[in-house]
Amino acid sequence: MARGRKSALRQLAKELRVEVGAASSDPFDVFALAELYGLDVVQMSQLDCAGAVQFFGEAGYQRFSGAQVPVSRFGSCIVVNDLHTIERQRSTLGHEVAHSICEHPHEARLVDSAGCRVADRVLEEEATFLSGELLLPTDAARMLAIKGVAAEVVATQYQISVEMARWRLNISGGHQIRRRRAQ
Known part of the structure; x- marks a missing residue:
């Protein structure tokens, strides 16, 4: 792109x-x-x-x-x-x-x-x-990933598939932020 x-x-x-x-x-x-x-x-x-x-x-x-x-x-x-x-x-x-x-x-x-x-x-x-x-907006996905919310919960909240929730959480950068904060 x-x-x-x-x-x-x-x-x-x-x-x-x-x-x-x-x-x-x-x-x-x-x-x-x-x-x-x-x-x-x-x-x-x-x-x-x-x-x-x-x-x-x-x-x-x-x-x-x-x-x-x-x-x-x-x-x-x-x-x-x-x-x-x-x-x-x-x-x-x-x-x-x-x-x-x-x-x-x-x-x-x-x-x-x-x-x-x-x-x-x-x-x-x-x-x-x-x-x-x-x-699932990136900003929302990032905050949810930082909080450690499971993809299944996100999928239910946003009425999307678990696969879509995982993809959006993964590309948001939130998981990396969560890992860095945990170190």
């Missing part, structure tokens, strides 16, 4: 949290953010495609979490795999909304001719970072 971009995304996340009315210690309502920005969210099970719902609910469970899908020249909707846990859905939606808010271009194709996922690594990193910052 370009120098200074994480700082800019942290600031953007703070502003978006204010827009939705969430303090840094509150869970963030990504569904409210999508609505605020006029982004339609469609649950995969609502699609008239029983084969896809069955495949992604069984053998392909881990293959599809969600995507922003163009529906017109100027519009799109976000499809979320509602067979995943609500925590995973919130993370997925946060990621897809982040693409919109960052004004990332989206392609009509989700995979190339060989069936491989089409993605721009830098844009994906930005969307992942902004989504993480929305769901």
Whole structure:
């Protein structure tokens, strides 16, 4: 990611949290953010495609979490795999909304001719970072890590997965501060 971009995304996340009315210690309502920005969210099970719902609910469970899908020249909707846990859905939606808010271009194709996922690594990193910052701000994660709060407790408090909580706690720098203070 370009120098200074994480700082800019942290600031953007703070502003978006204010827009939705969430303090840094509150869970963030990504569904409210999508609505605020006029982004339609469609649950995969609502699609008239029983084969896809069955495949992604069984053998392909881990293959599809969600995507922003163009529906017109100027519009799109976000499809979320509602067979995943609500925590995973919130993370997925946060990621897809982040693409919109960052004004990332989206392609009509989700995979190339060989069936491989089409993605721009830098844009994906930005969307992942902004989504993480929305769901668990760095400042809050740092304070929780310094206090030694377990990832499972953080996950419950912020309504995110334990994996997301661990990631955010780890990159916050709080664990290192806690270790230095203990020495």
